[in-house]
Amino acid sequence: MSEVVERPGIPGEIRRCTRCVMHDGIAGVVLDAAGVCNHCHLHEKLDRLYPLTDAGHAELLKIVEKIKRDGRGKTYDCIVGISGGRDTCYCLYKCKELGLRPLAVHFDNGWDSEIAKTNLRRVLEGLDVDLHTVVADWEESRELTNCTIRASLPYIDMTDDVGIVSALYRTAAREGVGWIIHSHSFRSEGINPLRWNYMDGRLVHHIIKRFCRIKLKFFKNVELRHFFWWVFVKRIKTFTITNYYDDLGNKIEEFLGEQYGWQSTGGWHFDNEIFGLACHYSRVKFGIDWRIPEFAAWVRTGEMTREAALEELEETPAIESAEIVGYGLKKQGIGDEEWQQILAAEPRYFTDYPTYYPVLKLLSPLIWLLGRLHILPAHTYEKFFKT
Numbered sequence: 088m089s090e091v092v093e094r095p096g097i098p099g100e101i102r103r104c105t106r107c108v109m110h111d112g113i114a115g116v117v118l119d120a121a122g123v124c125n126h127c128h129l130h131e132k133l134d135r136l137y138p139l140t141d142a143g144h145a146e147l148l149k150i151v152e153k154i155k156r157d158g159r160g161k162t163y164d165c166i167v168g169i170s171g172g173r174d175t176c177y178c179l180y181k182c183k184e185l186g187l188r189p190l191a192v193h194f195d196n197g198w199d200s201e202i203a204k205t206n207l208r209r210v211l212e213g214l215d216v217d218l219h220t221v222v223a224d225w226e227e228s229r230e231l232t233n234c235t236i237r238a239s240l241p242y243i244d245m246t247d248d249v250g251i252v253s254a255l256y257r258t259a260a261r262e263g264v265g266w267i268i269h270s271h272s273f274r275s276e277g278i279n280p281l282r283w284n285y286m287d288g289r290l291v292h293h294i295i296k297r298f299c300r301i302k303l304k305f306f307k308n309v310e311l312r313h314f315f316w317w318v319f320v321k322r323i324k325t326f327t328i329t330n331y332y333d334d335l336g337n338k339i340e341e342f343l344g345e346q347y348g349w350q351s352t353g354g355w356h357f358d359n360e361i362f363g364l365a366c367h368y369s370r371v372k373f374g375i376d377w378r379i380p381e382f383a384a385w386v387r388t389g390e391m392t393r394e395a396a397l398e399e400l401e402e403t404p405a406i407e408s409a410e411i412v413g414y415g416l417k418k419q420g421i422g423d424e425e426w427q428q429i430l431a432a433e434p435r436y437f438t439d440y441p442t443y444y445p446v447l448k449l450l451s452p453l454i455w456l457l458g459r460l461h462i463l464p465a466h467t468y469e470k471f472f473k474t
């Protein structure tokens with residue numbers, strides 16, 4: 088069965104994947120002769136690379152032993168980025184269960200909800216893990232988000248991601264810790280199309296130079312030279328531990344609730360309060376719905392039926408309520424008239440600005456190798472060059 092969807096304002100017919108809910112109106116999504124999308128094939132490939140079997144578990148234990156060996160004699164053997172959300176909290180629990188000695192690192196961009204902060208504290212206390220928090224200067228953080236909006240780019244969290252990467256690597260380098268544990272999950276979060284959220288240090292540098300209206304004193308960009316220093320001189324490696332365990336469904340929330348008093352934030356991505364504004368902006372201006380890749384992953388793993396996903400995608404996400412979006416705009420200092428101008432401005436993508444991407448594409452075989460050697464996050468190659 089193949090399905091055709093037509094949407095107002097989007098030219099031509101859009102064909103929906105017969106297996107998940109991705110469609111070929113999304114840049115980079117291609118359907119094969121059977122109507123199955125390349126993201127479904129990528130999911131299958133990653134499932135084969137990281138099977139949830141005894142062999143997969145043995146591989147996990149092997150890497151964990153290496154992390155322990157590398158960390159001998161040090162206070163911590165790994166760094167775990169934590170937001171207070173289900174994925175990072177459960178990842179931290181798994182690290183402790185496996186006998187690792189993590190230092191938790193939190194990047195505070197000024198948008199943490201109260202419930203996320205409480206969850207973070209409860210889980211850290213319950214697991215007896217030390218926390219290092221990097222707080223962004225609020226005025227700068229707000230201006231950097233507005234820079235991305237002025238650049239008409241779809242991913243307004245871009246500079247927050249720089250802040251997170253910077254916090255993880257700089258803390259690891261300073262503490263002499265050799266491993267950073269990532270908790271992105273292709274099974275429970277899916278893989279976003281490249282055009283939606285590609286970012287790199289060159290793009291950020293250029294956006295700041297062109298659109299920033301204040302002098303930045305604290306923000307530290309991550310450029311290739313920083314990255315080379317961290318991975319080749321400081322020898323910091325990464326490990327996406329989520330590839331090796333089952334993190335699907337409500338059982339994770341229930342477990343965290345029973346063990347640590349972790350509370351649900353009450354809705355999809357309610358833990359970070361800028362997300363309402365971010366979702367609304369990218370959906371209305373670019374037709375980007377961040378739920379699609381995530382629901383697609385849940386459909387593939389059987390956590391959600393395809394019918395239920397399609398039905399929910401017809402509804403506006405609860406996080407885009409007028410109250411939440413209005414709160415975001417007020418906090419960003421964006422008035423009604425300016426907001427309308429922002430939404431009406433021509434959409435841009437990373438391909439409209441200088442980036443490292445063309446060089447990285449030439450180096451893609453090297454990036455594949457660095458991914459397999461744990462120098463870059465797992466499946467960087469698959470996401471950046473194969474979707």
Ligand SMILES: [Zn+2]
Nearest residue numbers: 104107124127
């Ligand atoms: Zn699909």
